[in-house]
Amino acid sequence: MNPRxxxxxxxxxxLAPLGLSAFSxxxxxxxxxxxxxxxxxxxxxxxxxxxxxxxxxxxISRRIGMDVTMRFHQLFARSALVFALLHPFLYRAPSKPPYxxxxxxxxTLTDDLSAIASGVAAWLxxxxxxxxxxxxxxxxMRYEVWRLMHGLGAAAVxxxxxxxxxxxxxxxxxxxxxxxxxxxxxxxxxxxxxIYLVKPVLKRMRPWVVDSVRxxxxxxxxxxxxxxGHGGLRYLAGQxxxxxxxxxxxxxFENPFSISSAPAAGNRVAFIIKELGDFxxxxxxxxxxxxxxxxAPHGHLxxxxxxxxxxxxxxxxxxxxxxxxxxxQLRLDRDPRPTLLAYGNRVAEQIVCRDEIDDLARxxxxxxxxxxxxxxxxxxxxxxxxxxxxxxDHLADPGMREWLFVICGPPxxxxxxxxxxxxxxxPARQIICERFRYD
Ligand SMILES: Cc1cc2nc3c(=O)[nH]c(=O)nc-3n(C[C@H](O)[C@H](O)[C@H](O)COP(=O)(O)OP(=O)(O)OC[C@H]3O[C@@H](n4cnc5c(N)ncnc54)[C@H](O)[C@@H]3O)c2cc1C
Numbered sequence: 512m513n514p515r516x517x518x519x520x521x522x523x524x525x526l527a528p529l530g531l532s533a534f535s536x537x538x539x540x541x542x543x544x545x546x547x548x549x550x551x552x553x554x555x556x557x558x559x560x561x562x563x564x565x566x567x568x569x570x571i572s573r574r575i576g577m578d579v580t581m582r583f584h585q586l587f588a589r590s591a592l593v594f595a596l597l598h599p600f601l602y603r604a605p606s607k608p609p610y611x612x613x614x615x616x617x618x619t620l621t622d623d624l625s626a627i628a629s630g631v632a633a634w635l636x637x638x639x640x641x642x643x644x645x646x647x648x649x650x651x652m653r654y655e656v657w658r659l660m661h662g663l664g665a666a667a668v669x670x671x672x673x674x675x676x677x678x679x680x681x682x683x684x685x686x687x688x689x690x691x692x693x694x695x696x697x698x699x700x701x702x703x704x705x706i707y708l709v710k711p712v713l714k715r716m717r718p719w720v721v722d723s724v725r726x727x728x729x730x731x732x733x734x735x736x737x738x739x740g741h742g743g744l745r746y747l748a749g750q751x752x753x754x755x756x757x758x759x760x761x762x763x764f765e766n767p768f769s770i771s772s773a774p775a776a777g778n779r780v781a782f783i784i785k786e787l788g789d790f791x792x793x794x795x796x797x798x799x800x801x802x803x804x805x806x807a808p809h810g811h812l813x814x815x816x817x818x819x820x821x822x823x824x825x826x827x828x829x830x831x832x833x834x835x836x837x838x839x840q841l842r843l844d845r846d847p848r849p850t851l852l853a854y855g856n857r858v859a860e861q862i863v864c865r866d867e868i869d870d871l872a873r874x875x876x877x878x879x880x881x882x883x884x885x886x887x888x889x890x891x892x893x894x895x896x897x898x899x900x901x902x903x904d905h906l907a908d909p910g911m912r913e914w915l916f917v918i919c920g921p922p923x924x925x926x927x928x929x930x931x932x933x934x935x936x937x938p939a940r941q942i943i944c945e946r947f948r949y950d
Contacts, residue, residue: 626678743778752807827920
């Protein structure tokens, strides 16, 4: 889906209730009362749209990337929180039974405690929900536990707010607006159900099994899966999957990893996984034959269909995983375009699949520049980080201005690469990135 169309759909969802209220024909109230209702409606509409943004819908993330999608999810959640916090404090009208002559509740707010109580409960729940997500790293809590709490908390807020909006909302007395709220809530619920109910069923129908686990660098493993009873996965080189190894298809124990294999290489899929936390530290102990499930393919880090005259791949650390998949595919396709791989690590032992990369350089003609922060004696590659100076030195060739640049690695390296490329006059549409962290 075109990003502009995505934006238009997003705006339509979040602004529809406000627009319908504005044209409801009800007599206007004081500016503060209208602002209060508007803030509440905006907050609720944004919260409902959050379910779509976090719902792993390919039509969204395929165009703008999962990292950007999740960044929007986080930023919109913060704005929803601000609108929600303001909502009760902006009202000026008194909360009391309606005057007999004021049938549209122009002058008073509802005093129905049950209608207010659901709003207060949601209001109280929303702040810790957002703050907990912002400070997740500082919590002594497993990612999966946080994710479960976040999902359940968000569903509770959405349900409480539906009750509050329909019971207390002045404009929701209009059956059209009430139907819109119910419809938006149903869509949000459906996106939750699609992840936790529909996807597990689909995954169960397409099981995988661990074929091999091999070390490819210090504390880094390549895990290969084989399809069990089906033809495999249709994906593009550079995409990623949510991988679940050794748990049932409905398990919350699944992590995103880039696919490092090339679709043209056959129906096995491979992942390069660096030890980091609870799951990744156990990867080296996974036995062949262990069942696995994939939620895939996701992501937009793909060169398929791009017609730039050359491709530069810029990788830092385990960010090599998707780029290796792309290089492997380009080689199998015998793609004639020039390729460059700039690959940074701290020490030589961290270079993933070094022999294969050397082989690519020899046979596919890829120009490879290894960069090491702590090079060993006699190191012939670049010494230092992939930083602004490196990019200015190695990517400034005017002939490369038309190339496609694919970037994956630590945030600081990615920021430096993007800034340097833009500074060198490379248009933003020729730069594609995938971040391994959403925050
Ligand atoms: C699109 C994408 C592609 C990635 N590709 C690779 C790759 O090819 N190779 C590689 O080694 N790493 C990759 N990562 C990072 C990898 O997902 C994390 O290192 C891994 O999930 C950590 O899990 P853990 O249980 O070992 O650590 P934990 O201590 O549980 O988590 C460490 C951090 O990893 C992130 N994380 C953990 N679980 C999830 C989850 N289910 N969803 C989203 N984020 C999560 C969170 O930010 C968390 O704080 C990728 C991440 C993303 C988003």
